[in-house]
Amino acid sequence: MKKIALYPGSFDPITLGHIDIVLETVKLFDKVVIGIGDNNSKNQLFNKKERIKFINSIFSKNKNIIVESYSGLTIDFCKEINAKFIVRGIRDIYDFEYEKKISTINKKIKNDVTTLFFFPKLEHSSISSSLVKEIIKNGGDLDMFLHSEVIKLVHQIYKV
Numbered sequence: 001m002k003k004i005a006l007y008p009g010s011f012d013p014i015t016l017g018h019i020d021i022v023l024e025t026v027k028l029f030d031k032v033v034i035g036i037g038d039n040n041s042k043n044q045l046f047n048k049k050e051r052i053k054f055i056n057s058i059f060s061k062n063k064n065i066i067v068e069s070y071s072g073l074t075i076d077f078c079k080e081i082n083a084k085f086i087v088r089g090i091r092d093i094y095d096f097e098y099e100k101k102i103s104t105i106n107k108k109i110k111n112d113v114t115t116l117f118f119f120p121k122l123e124h125s126s127i128s129s130s131l132v133k134e135i136i137k138n139g140g141d142l143d144m145f146l147h148s149e150v151i152k153l154v155h156q157i158y159k160v
Helices: 016-025 048-059 074-081 093-109 129-137 148-158
Strands: 004-009 031-036 065-069 085-089 114-118
Touching: 004 016, 004 074, 016 031, 016 085, 016 114, 031 048, 031 074, 048 065, 048 148, 074 085, 074 093, 085 093, 093 114
Parallel strands: 004 031, 004 085, 031 065, 085 114
Antiparallel strands: none
């Protein structure tokens, strides 16, 4: 039986911190599904198709990493793809408190799915997609925050 992990998020856009988490996760699992979910509380800068393209530009050569979009509860998507693990990135105590609450609720709904917390590299621990979106909107330098392939695609979309 394959060990499948779901790494859910909006990935708007995928940052170097997200990439750190994916690269650690793929060491432990047979298959990692990067799940682009709907989050109505966030203002999206890029549509799902663009975000999938960003992620595939980085990981397309690794057959153990796939990208899928989904709607609804993350825990229901786990059942759909047969994932027994949810991977979440933690940058600080605020992330931990938020993710701990979600993990507890998910465990109540489906107790055979385990949430694992990963930390990005220290140099990427302060990167957030929200801040990166502001940098993009204002034409700032993205080199410290995004993979070079993603930067190329962002420049194609935003003509910056």
